Amino acid sequence: MAVDFFARPVWLVFGLAVLLLTPLTSGAVRKWVLAALNLMLIVTILWSNPFMVRASQVKLSIALIVGVGLAWASLRLIRRAGKPGLAACLCSIGLLAVWLLHKLPHLAQKAHLDRFSGLLVTVGFSYAALRMVEAMRAMAERRHAAPDIADTINYLLPFNMLAAGPIQAYDDFVAQPQVPEPLTFKRTLACAERIVNGLFKKYALALTLQRLFLTDWRSHGLYLLLVESQIYYVWLYLDFSAYSDIAVGMGGLLGIATPENFNRPYLARNVIDFWERWHISLSQFIRRNVFLPLQLFFVRRSEGSNALGAACLAFAISFTLCGLWHNVSVRWLFWGAIQASGLIVCYLYRHILLKRHGRKWVNAQVANPVQRAISIVLTFEFAALSVAATMYQR
Amino acid sequence: MADEPENVNQSDGTLAGRRAERIKIVLRIIWMAIQIAIVLWAGESGVHFLYQGF
Numbered sequence: 001m002a003v004d005f006f007a008r009p010v011w012l013v014f015g016l017a018v019l020l021l022t023p024l025t026s027g028a029v030r031k032w033v034l035a036a037l038n039l040m041l042i043v044t045i046l047w048s049n050p051f052m053v054r055a056s057q058v059k060l061s062i063a064l065i066v067g068v069g070l071a072w073a074s075l076r077l078i079r080r081a082g083k084p085g086l087a088a089c090l091c092s093i094g095l096l097a098v099w100l101l102h103k104l105p106h107l108a109q110k111a112h113l114d115r116f117s118g119l120l121v122t123v124g125f126s127y128a129a130l131r132m133v134e135a136m137r138a139m140a141e142r143r144h145a146a147p148d149i150a151d152t153i154n155y156l157l158p159f160n161m162l163a164a165g166p167i168q169a170y171d172d173f174v175a176q177p178q179v180p181e182p183l184t185f186k187r188t189l190a191c192a193e194r195i196v197n198g199l200f201k202k203y204a205l206a207l208t209l210q211r212l213f214l215t216d217w218r219s220h221g222l223y224l225l226l227v228e229s230q231i232y233y234v235w236l237y238l239d240f241s242a243y244s245d246i247a248v249g250m251g252g253l254l255g256i257a258t259p260e261n262f263n264r265p266y267l268a269r270n271v272i273d274f275w276e277r278w279h280i281s282l283s284q285f286i287r288r289n290v291f292l293p294l295q296l297f298f299v300r301r302s303e304g305s306n307a308l309g310a311a312c313l314a315f316a317i318s319f320t321l322c323g324l325w326h327n328v329s330v331r332w333l334f335w336g337a338i339q340a341s342g343l344i345v346c347y348l349y350r351h352i353l354l355k356r357h358g359r360k361w362v363n364a365q366v367a368n369p370v371q372r373a374i375s376i377v378l379t380f381e382f383a384a385l386s387v388a389a390t391m392y393q394r
Numbered sequence: 395m396a397d398e399p400e401n402v403n404q405s406d407g408t409l410a411g412r413r414a415e416r417i418k419i420v421l422r423i424i425w426m427a428i429q430i431a432i433v434l435w436a437g438e439s440g441v442h443f444l445y446q447g448f
Contacts, residue, residue: 189419189422193422193426196426196429196430197429199429199430199433200429200432200433203433203436204432204433204436207436208436
């Protein structure tokens with residue numbers, strides 16, 4: 001995770017944001033103040049790093065401003081280019097190069113760009129890169145006007161979503177009102193609850209589970225490793241969803257549209273259902289930007305004769321890329337392949353059942369409580385064991 | 395949460411309904427206070443204590 005939500009700079013910026021943004025009634029002033037606060041968080045984190053000398057802090061702060069400027073210029077270029085698709089492709093190559101530097105630290109070291117790579121970690125570049133893809137696509141398809149610098153900063157580097165997402169769709173960012181509705185008592189209470197719940201999940205539940213039961217896969221014997229894999233998956237949910245809870249709570253208090261990222265994933269009944277409940281903003285990003293365009297491409301290529309094959313191929317490519325997004329390694333490629341296989345098997349199985357028995361019969365099976373319980377347990381084990389197989393190392 | 399209707403959990407307008415609503419709000423605030431207290435305690439010493447005690 002890029003930013004520790006318990007670190008002082010985050011709460012400082014959040015407190016300032018509540019104080020400064022709440023009374024503002026001008027949308028234009030509000031967005032510039034928010035942009036300044038978003039940058040302030042990153043600069044504060046850089047400047048409070050005790051392992052960094054002053055010269056590096058200055059250089060990285062300048063690099064941050066230059067990076068934002070480049071992103072803004074790229075979006076304007078794509079929006080105004082005669083061939084927006086070509087401009088988007090060229091900008092994507094640049095984005096991919098920076099992303100590879102972020103994901104492959106040894107590459108950054110070889111290119112003497114380790115400090116720069118530290119900046120990318122601070123800005124949560126894995127997420128910023130996906131938001132940049134969303135914005136570039138919106139520009140290339142001319143869905144919206146090019147953003148100004150403040151909007152570029154607020155979309156790419158929102159302080160409440162810096163640590164671990166969620167990934168906001170560019171359409172949702174543009175659609176949110178410039179000045180949010182005044183907070184009611186109930187809404188304030190609900191948002192405060194989300195923040196406190198997030199803190200409780202992360203710093204009481206997840207931390208306790210981690211300290212008491214997780215051994216970094218050093219347990220002896222298959223039985224203990226199996227137990228650890230179950231607890232690791234519970235820990236992962238508590239830790240990750242805690243970040244999302246805090247982000248959603250902060251966003252709600254400040255009027256920053258922040259999408260939900262989890263919807264009781266342990267109740268998922270199959271792998272497709274799981275991906276509609278776990279890291280929802282990422283799966284929707286994949287659906288919008290990879291899966292649907294690929295599926296459409298393959299369907300057109302087969303002239304509509306092989307819709308099933310098109311969907312399977314689109315699943316395979318989308319989730320292999322999703323694995324590589326998590327980490328550029330064979331381990332995560334394997335994880336992506338497992339997820340893709342699960343999705344394909346699930347998709348084909350549903351297709352066969354519908355074809356053989358019809359929708360009525362399938363709905364009756366879905367409503368059966370015993371079958372529901374079995375499918376929930378199987379999906380839980382699939383998710384837990386696939387993560388364990390990926391993370392396991394001696 | 396953005397789409398959550400404002401009238402969720404609203405009382406039915408009767409005196410008993412309003413009182414139940416107020417009690418629920420107080421309980422939610424108390425639960426938040428308990429969670430914050432646990433987080434502050436568990437942050438370092440609490441978890442360490444549990445870990446040592448196990």
